[in-house]
Amino acid sequence: MNPFHKAGRFWRGNLHTHTTVSDGKLDPEHVCQFYQAAGYDFIALTDHFHPYFQWRLADGRPYQTDDFLVLTGAELHAPGLEFSDLWHLLAVGLPFDFAPLGEHEDGPQLAKRALDTGAFVAIAHPEFYHLSEGEARSLGDVHAIEIFNGTSIDHNDKPYGWALFDVLTARGHRYSACATDDAHFDPERNDALLGWVMVKSEQLTSDAILTALKAGDYYSSTGAEIYDLQVSREKITVHCSPAERVFVTGISYQALAVSGNGIRTAEFDLAKFKSPYARITVRDHLGRRAWSNVFWFESIG
Ligand SMILES: [Zn+2]
Numbered sequence: 001m002n003p004f005h006k007a008g009r010f011w012r013g014n015l016h017t018h019t020t021v022s023d024g025k026l027d028p029e030h031v032c033q034f035y036q037a038a039g040y041d042f043i044a045l046t047d048h049f050h051p052y053f054q055w056r057l058a059d060g061r062p063y064q065t066d067d068f069l070v071l072t073g074a075e076l077h078a079p080g081l082e083f084s085d086l087w088h089l090l091a092v093g094l095p096f097d098f099a100p101l102g103e104h105e106d107g108p109q110l111a112k113r114a115l116d117t118g119a120f121v122a123i124a125h126p127e128f129y130h131l132s133e134g135e136a137r138s139l140g141d142v143h144a145i146e147i148f149n150g151t152s153i154d155h156n157d158k159p160y161g162w163a164l165f166d167v168l169t170a171r172g173h174r175y176s177a178c179a180t181d182d183a184h185f186d187p188e189r190n191d192a193l194l195g196w197v198m199v200k201s202e203q204l205t206s207d208a209i210l211t212a213l214k215a216g217d218y219y220s221s222t223g224a225e226i227y228d229l230q231v232s233r234e235k236i237t238v239h240c241s242p243a244e245r246v247f248v249t250g251i252s253y254q255a256l257a258v259s260g261n262g263i264r265t266a267e268f269d270l271a272k273f274k275s276p277y278a279r280i281t282v283r284d285h286l287g288r289r290a291w292s293n294v295f296w297f298e299s300i301g
């Protein structure tokens, strides 16, 4: 079901955050205060789960309030990639007793173990470190791919994950697409408040947000907003914050677009759109985006 038509409201959150528990420069308390003051409803603390940092998970529970949720998580690492010494896997909603990497455990086994705890698991910044299509597929059914990773902008100018995401979607995989900061608060890089998710849920609780994330009931943003999406097999209507261009993107080069000054409503006739699925992008005059998750027409009545 279209998340825009489910009950509840949208909650703004950052799913990928480092603290002094690993290589972040702010401690968990100040990270939580920073995001709450910036108007976020929730964050996930996702420090590197690695022996160098004593396999610790940051505990943000003391900094939680009625209107600010802190999810437990980690960025999981295991050896065994072609172009990198370590996998980077985002796991949100991990239990505090999640066991360290086993002696012979590889990336897919680690992802499976995180999934088995009920965590939301995403492939972190694939473009940043040349994760290949085959390596991504070897993970099986993880939930999402980071399609925007803020810290990669100042790190190596490769913040996107759309190339991998679109190839895997064209092959029939049902990942959702998440934007994150991967914030470290290192003065060398600007990596906070750059990319976030807007999660549709009736409640701001760990269970409700994780359930919505796993169901793909969210959209991603670097500044633009989507207020409503109506999707049928014949037509897509988008209501959004003022935009200069709105896209419907499908398989390969299939796309429709409208442009204008301060577009708030965009309508697309799908008669000439030849794709089994579509995702929507809203771009404003400053280049900020909002990205929907994928709609598969076969599941639309
Ligand atoms: Zn990483």
Ligand SMILES: [Zn+2]
Residues within 6 Å of the ligand: 016, 018, 075, 182
């Ligand atoms: Zn990270």
